[in-house]
Amino acid sequence: MADVVMDQQQAASDTRDVTDLVLQDILAGVLLPGTWLKQIDLERRYKCTRPEVRRALDRLAQKRLVEHVPNRGYHVYEPDGRRAREVSEIRIILETAIAGTIVQNALPEDIDTLRTLAEHFDQMVLNGTMLELYEANLAFHRHLLVLGGNLELVDLITEIRQRTSSAPVSQWRTRARIEQSGRQHHMMIDAIAAGEAERLQELVRQHILQH
């Protein structure tokens, strides 16, 4: 029984890129802001080689999730109020801008898919891990954005969302807010189904700001 679990973990750490593993641990709050990421530790933790660790750290530094101090090492970025506010503002600009297109493009089957994803999110709130919840949320928003018809924009928003590394711990902690997010998902779908673009815009704005 324990072997099965071990195999899954092993398979996961073999298959997925080390960069993603470190990224998820930062996003999940396992690696707290300010933590120094020593190469030897990561090497052992993720069962990988030195060059792999260094490539991962360099990529995360490019994404500005960790900071690189020459001859000192890499550490997880401290939460920055100004940056968080600015990123939220950018997200609002981008995600409200395509609200109209989303409403126009959405077919009945798209609305069904969104409803399913929103319900899946609700279920993960009840009995799912933090990571599963995070991914369910991502899946919903991704499908929503794809309706905007601009694939480049979908990638960009997904990328930007990761820049608020300190987000998961500080912003997802209260159960009330998570449940509120779940309700908002359904309200957004309602607005799309009703063809009300402006209401969708307002909902998206509130959804981003409440975080």
Place this chain on the structure above:
Amino acid sequence: MADVVMDQQQAASDTRDVTDLVLQDILAGVLLPGTWLKQIDLERRYKCTRPEVRRALDRLAQKRLVEHVPNRGYHVYEPDGRRAREVSEIRIILETAIAGTIVQNALPEDIDTLRTLAEHFDQMVLNGTMLELYEANLAFHRHLLVLGGNLELVDLITEIRQRTSSAPVSQWRTRARIEQSGRQHHMMIDAIAAGEAERLQELVRQHILQH
């Protein structure tokens, strides 16, 4: 005399990161779309070591300026009509969104600075290299965006702008369009000075679309 020039070039290639050097050559059109970037060539071209080349290529692949094909190498991305269109759309969304804030925040001294930068661009059109022109353009737009008050947004737009790697060759070729850009810069400043946010929005839209 020749030694002085050589020293400057040497100093430049020692100081600046290899990533930036390759990036500039792609943006300048020296390395054309589709070109295979062989590690040995880059090693010799930029007088650097193998690991440095590989880190640069990995970073550019992350930025999606080059594509990585496992066991085959890295090659400069081919121009992609759809992507270029989508990136333009994103730029329009972002840059028009902060037009209002720019008009509000702009002080007389800011307008003077912008005017100087716009004139510098005009001079580079007459007697400057392609790279100098590119940088003069970047400097003008950067100072314009900073007035928006969202530094994260400034970085983001700068980053996005680089994603249309094929841009420089195909889009900057006609002298008429470059001169048109110069005139638009001044018209944008006029709109800011007059406090007309909506006119600025329309000018920004046209400025991006004409490329």
Place this chain on the structure above:
DNA sequence: GTAGCCTAAATTGGCGCCAATTTTGGATAC
């Protein structure tokens, strides 16, 4: 003459070692 295969050259990419720098702990002097 052409198509397919096989061999050799070239290129990528993984891995580990060693030098340079920093940090920490202890010892000594005040």
Place this chain on the structure above:
DNA sequence: GTATCCAAAATTGGCGCCAATTTAGGCTAC
């Protein structure tokens, strides 16, 4: 008892080698 300096341990990061894979060229067979 505290501060400063020195030395040793640890950590980062540059560099080069070698194995694995791919590609190109030539030879052979049909």
